[in-house]
Amino acid sequence: MKLSDMRKILEAATHLHREAGNEMAADALKEIPALCDGRESMTVAVLAKLVANQATASPSM
Amino acid sequence: MIFEKVFQTASRSSMTVGELRTVLGNIQHLCLAAGAKTAVKDLEAFSEMLKPYSDMPVDKACADIKRGLSQPAKKPTKRATRAGSSTSVDPNLIQQHLTELREAGTNQDAFDLALKKLRHQNPSSRRVSQKLPVNFR
Numbered sequence: 125m126k127l128s129d130m131r132k133i134l135e136a137a138t139h140l141h142r143e144a145g146n147e148m149a150a151d152a153l154k155e156i157p158a159l160c161d162g163r164e165s166m167t168v169a170v171l172a173k174l175v176a177n178q179a180t181a182s183p184s185m
Numbered sequence: 186m187i188f189e190k191v192f193q194t195a196s197r198s199s200m201t202v203g204e205l206r207t208v209l210g211n212i213q214h215l216c217l218a219a220g221a222k223t224a225v226k227d228l229e230a231f232s233e234m235l236k237p238y239s240d241m242p243v244d245k246a247c248a249d250i251k252r253g254l255s256q257p258a259k260k261p262t263k264r265a266t267r268a269g270s271s272t273s274v275d276p277n278l279i280q281q282h283l284t285e286l287r288e289a290g291t292n293q294d295a296f297d298l299a300l301k302k303l304r305h306q307n308p309s310s311r312r313v314s315q316k317l318p319v320n321f322r
Contacts (some may be wrong), residue, residue: 125227133224138211149208150199156231168227170235170255172234178253179237 127171128161131157202246203239206232278306 134157142150163171200208208233215222238246282303289295 125223130227130231132207132227133212133216137208142209147305148200149205152205152209155247156205158247159254163254167229172230175234175250176237178250 125168127160127166127168130168131160131164140168199244200243201239201242202235202241205243206235206239209235282306 125173134153138153141147141153159171160166195260208229213225213228213232216228236302241249282299285299285302286296289299
């Protein structure tokens with residue numbers, strides 16, 4: 125699945141949580157699609173790999 | 186039941202990534218119930234991707250990830266050398282072998298002898314000699 129599609133799922137989930145009054149979850153979910161900015165054609169698997177490499181390379185993790 | 190879990194209310198103002206992963210898990214259940222297998226699999230991958238950041242607030246984790254992704258990938262500083270091989274080149278040795286091969290000219294025996302010496306000196310030269318036409322070997 126491409127990140128553009130994942131973004132749609134996360135945005136729908138944000139909307140559902142907001143409508144249900146779970147603002148905290150909605151706010152948290154709203155942050156995530158920002159990771160997809162400029163990478164819409166990338167797949168979720170590729171992004172996951174990039175982030176995993178970053179996490180292992182970072183001394184703070 | 187899924188909806189009860191998805192829409193449970195919260196009292197704090199910000200969420201940790203660990204808590205967000207629980208929310209993502211609930212969305213996964215929703216997708217599973219709808220038969221969206223690809224979405225389930227990718228939500229799982231997304232959640233796993235966030236696992237190392239579980240103790241961090243979501244906004245900080247996202248900022249860290251974004252910052253990390255915006256940096257160019259680091260190139261290895263030095264190429265690893267193969268065990269037992271040397272990267273140093275001796276120009277005199279190369280010249281010596283070149284001269285012997287050139288002097289052999291069309292003499293097949295002299296050429297074979299020069300090539301044999303070259304192979305004996307450096308086993309990796311076999312790759313080069315294997316590419317030569319049959320009448321040059």
